[in-house]
Amino acid sequence: MKPLRIVGTTLLATALTIPLVAPATAASLERHQPPGHAKKDTLRAAAPKGFVIGTAVAGGGHHESQPYPDPFTSDEPYRAALAREFSSVSPENQMKWEYIHPERDRYNFAAADAIVDFARRNRQVVRGxxxxxxxxxxxxxxxGGFSKEELREILREHIFTVVGRYKGRIQQWDVANEIFDGEGNLRTQENIWIRELGPGIIADAFRWTREADPKAELFFNDYGVESINAKSDAYLALIKDLRAQGVRVDGFSAQAHLSMRYGFPADLADNLRRFSRLGLETAITELDVRMDLPESGTPTDEQLATQAEYYQRTLDACLSVRGCDSFTIWGFTDKYSWVPVFFPAEGAATVMWDDLTRKPAYFALQDSLKEASNCRR
Structure with missing residues (x-):
């Protein structure tokens, strides 16, 4: 194999010429603070000790087709809110294969490096x-038409290179993402790793990630697993099987991309407890709550109240389960939400408007965090 080329230093230096944190002055922070709220009146300040409240860091993916520059490197008020409100960050796309490993013999770490550095400077943890x-x-x-041996080595090398680069700086890794379909069957056709190498590659991925960073918590992550259903049952069975083989799996996370077209998954807490009883950590990793917008494009008060209820019930479910200490919303402002791009009839899915003012959903989360903080004292 040709020597690997790692790209990052030049692009990272360029990105860092644009401040990754709002200027550290009281005036700067106050400028982006909604009227009537103290600087400490934030989600991260409200959270109980040991409980991280996170968001995805906008970039890559759908953003590249939108009429605005990269949000993370160009939008100062956005970065200020990102630093102020959250104690955990997740790269939205910047650590996915197509961005971080765009060619077989080349890595591009610039965007991921910038996020990890931003997190360190703002005392935040990172989900990989x-x-x-x-x-x-x-x-x-x-x-690429690779042989099984080549494909296996490609995955192994990728894990050791990426996980190894961020060793000690990632709290949780989504090692295997969305490996089951809605009926609880492995994606044996869609997933190149499972299709070509068989289900055993899942255990290998966890073993390699563990070896590359022994301190990181290793998770399965998926959507549609909020309830007790065929898909979440499949994860429960797989995790039991892997652990019987001596494979260390630390956690199971539900993405929680919810829609108000459907009822709230009322058995969310019961489902998470099934995994908690195995001694696993659990997490909510990609929460948003989309809705069908009226012709005006502006949600009604009733819609906003229902959305707030969905957000709050999801957080309350997590807070009620032992070991559910990581709660992430998938973006915090509608300005950069992925929802309207992938669900054209739906939108307004986040907790802030385009101008970063807060919706009822924001205050619902804040209320639950404050209540939990008071109860845990």
Whole structure:
């Protein structure tokens, strides 16, 4: 194999010429603070000790087709809110294969490096997302015609390179992402790793990630697993099987991309407890709550109240389960939400408007965090 080329230093230096944190002055922080709220009146300030409240860091993916520059490197008020409000960050796309490993012999760490450095400077933890997935893989990988031996070595080398680079700086890794379909069957056709190498590659991915960073917590992550259903049952069975083989799995996370078209998953807490009883950590990792917008494009008060209820019930479920100490919303402002791009009839899915003013959903989360903080004292 040709020597690997790692790209990052030049682009990272360029990115860092644009401040990654709002100027550290009281005036700067106050400028982006909604009227009537003290600087400490934030989600991260309200959270109980040991409980992290996070968000995805906008970049890559759908953003590249939108009429605005990269949010993280260009939008100062956005970065100020990102630092002020959250104690955990997740790269939205910047650690996925197509961005971080765009060619077989080349890595591009610039965007991921910038996020990890931002987190360190703002006393935030990082969730790594993701290592083994069927989507957003580069063409060189999907169309490379590699032998089984080559493909296995490609995955191993990728995990050791990426996880090793951020060793000690990632709290949780989504090692395997969305590996089951809605019926609880492995994605044996869509997922190149499972299709070509068999289900055993899942255990290998966890073993390699553990070896590359023994202190990181290693998770399965998926959507549609909020309730007790065929999909979450499949994860429960797989985790039991892997642990019986001596494979260390630390956690299970539900993405929680919710829609108000459907009822709230009322058995969310009961479902998370099934995994907690195995001694696993659990987490909510990608929460948003989309809705069908009226012709005006502006949600009604009733819609906003229902959305707030969905957000709050999801957080309350997590807070009620032992070991659910990581709660992440998938973006915090509608300005950069992925929802309208992928669900054109729906939108307004986040907790802040485009101008970063707060919706009822924000205050619902804040209320639950404050209540939990008071109860845990």
């Amino acid at each position: 997302h993701t290592l083994l997935w069927h989507s957003q893989n580069p063409a060189w990988l999907e169309q």
